[in-house]
Amino acid sequence: MVKQKTIKTEISLTGVGLHTGKEVKMTFKPAPVNNGFTFVRVDLEGHPIIEADANYVVNTQRGTNLEKLGVKIQTPEHVLAALVGCDLDNVIIELNASELPIMDGSSKYFVEALEEAGVEEQTANRNVYVVKEVISFTDEASGSEILVMPSDHYTVTTMVDFGTKILGTQNATLKNIGDFKTEIASSRTFSFLHELESLLDNGLIKGGDLNNAIVYVDKEISASTMENLKVAFDKETISVKPNGILDNLTLHYPNEAARHKLLDVIGDLALIGTKIQGKIIANKPGHFVNTQFAKKMAKMIKIEQRNYVPVYDLNQEPLMDxxxxxxxxxxxxxxxxxxxxxxxxxxxxxxxxxxxxxxxxxxxxxxxxxxxxxxxxxxxxxxxxxxxxxxxxxxxxxxxxxxxxxxxxxxxxxxxxxxxxxxxxxxxxxxxxxxxxxxxxxxxxxxxxxxxxxxxxxxxxxx
The missing domain is CATH 3.10.129.10 (Hotdog Thioesterase)
Structure with a gap:
């Protein structure tokens, strides 16, 4: 049996929330066995705790958002992906604001911080849900689908197709969670220009800049839009690269969009609350389909655990008579x-x-x-x-x-x-x-x- 793991010492990062634009300090702290991943709002009276639980998902517009008894946690998916990618089980995440820092739009800086904090093995065995049959969830409105099938390991494959020439069809696969740091962690979040215009019009992405989001230009940029982008990103000039993305940013991978979607899947499925042994396949994944699938899995696991009865050979010689x-x-x-x-x-x-x-x-x-x-x-x-x-x-x-x-x-x-x-x-x-x-x-x-x-x-x- 694999033992549960936490971090050896606490470590802090500061950054801004992508949508709120507010500066936030986040501290990773060691947690006891069976704690799981929990968020603590240290800026609020009583320091309320919000568990990383799919049942607390309230909306998935531009990220996964949790709420418990009126207390909110915004966009935790990149941090949760880092925690899973570092093979951790129990960590407390303290925040002095509702939204986690976006950093560069990936999990890279969170992984580096967790590695600096170190990993500590704990006394209790890790609880792993072994998938025995195909389990799926489909969003009929979008055509997005995510499923898990039996496998000897936890693997994730994502397939994305947004119907645009600029992005095309992309695939990404993570065969071993130990490769998360090198293959997935640095993949940044992305947006299309038409989405960006809407977000700017609604006063969102206040913490965005050209260094924490890839912007795919899927339409011709008007002069007014160009001026709005200059103001939003505080740049004197903005242009479109030959590969169809806004400038000042170079892709880490040709399929960085698919890799980031894979990162999001791992982070959102951390809300199941139990590690999974199975092969995840996600077609056109998004936060809605991811978290709905997480809710379905969490409910199934809870029912099975409630009804699970361990079997012992009562005829064997006892350890103690x-x-x-x-x-x-x-x-x-x-x-x-x-x-x-x-x-x-x-x-x-x-x-x-x-x-x-x-x-x-x-x-x-x-x-x-x-x-x-x-x-x-x-x-x-x-x-x-x-x-x-x-x-x-x-x-x-x-x-x-x-x-x-x-x-x-x-x-x-x-x-x-x-x-x-x-x-x-x-x-x-x-x-x-x-x-x-x-x-x-x-x-x-x-x-x-x-x-x-x-x-x-x-x-x-x-x-």
Whole structure:
């Protein structure tokens, strides 16, 4: 299993927003496991957090725009592409404005900053969604389509055709995410002249200049338009190059437009919130079709994860039997609620309990219709997690485990006599000073029966 990754140290960049023209300071900061990519508006009271989540997409006009409880994040796609391209999982992005800096219109400067910050491997395993069948989304209005099919790796192919002679048909492919820096990151955003005129008329692209956007001239430039462009770009003269783009800029690649569309696809699909193992093919991609596809994928993954039940061989020799458990845990019957430990690593533990009619709690808990009390399922999950945290000290018999906090508890199905419960506890943050913060799930009969976020601490017994 591949471990999750964050950056080693924080690093800041400053620039202007392409559409707002406002100067913005952006700081990348290390984040804990399972944090994902989150934006923090440090210029607003309470420093509200907006997760990089497709469900927060509110519009895709001239970029991807997020909004949560009235707080906005504008054009995050180039930064998100850089985070994915650097193979990161958990990063906090602090901003003192709503729009991220455009820089040169690519992901190049973000990648360089992240590389300077360094990469740090974390304790938890990376969650990857393995595509098992073709999944697609088509925008009937534009004819844009994006799909993913099964593959051994994450690859992306984009095909663009804007129906203009100046740009023509272009393709781009990224076969390995490790090649993002050299093949895709420096590809800049682009616009057509007819779009530019509309944007200028509506007071947009206030932070634009000829150094952060390729402008394809798809129509004859009138004298008035030429004067407007001079003012907008603060240039004394503007002309059109023989290859049909405005001057003062040289293409990095003949198919730079297709490569930038590929960059946008990677950034927008980061909003799924889970890394994908599959082959992405996008025909005439745009932010609308990208983010609609991301929403569809996120919903599918959430449903599958909700219904996912890990399978363990309960007949194999356990890692710890009841004797070894009692040698570590201070609990004793009738309040010892786990029978075996099946597996354990530095970041997770799996335990098991056979529920029988002989349990003491069935004497008073609906004896005519016995149901295992939900609070005891939570306690059993905590005892399983206790094995994990006690295994970090050389003398666990001299420690006791105490609850500190229980959050997000949900009971999904009844647990009855004859059921076999399995408990899986995964660390949310590394164990520090004897404090264990974990996500705990309980399964029975091929279903998730309970879940909770638990925090506990071990303390030495008083002599």
């Amino acid at each position: 009841i004797h070894k458990i009692m040698a570590m845990l201070p609990h004793r019957p009738p309040f010892l609620l786990i029978d075996r430990i099946i597996e354990m690593s530095d970041s997770h533990v799996v335990g098991m309990k056979n529920v029988t009619m002989n349990e003491n709690f069935f004497v008073g808990h609906f004896p005519d219709a016995p149901v295992m009390p939900g609070v005891l399922i939570v306690e059993a999950m905590a005892q399983t997690g206790g094995i994990l945290v006690l295994s970090t000290v050389p003398d666990p018999e001299n420690y006791l485990t105490y609850f500190m906090k229980i959050d997000n508890v949900k009971f999904k199905h009844k647990v009855l006599p004859g059921d076999t419960l399995t408990f899986k506890c995964d660390l949310i943050t590394p164990i520090r000073r004897g404090i264990c913060h974990m996500q705990a799930n309980a399964y029975a009969n091929g279903k998730l029966v309970a879940e909770a976020e638990l925090m506990a601490q071990i303390a030495k017994k008083q002599q």
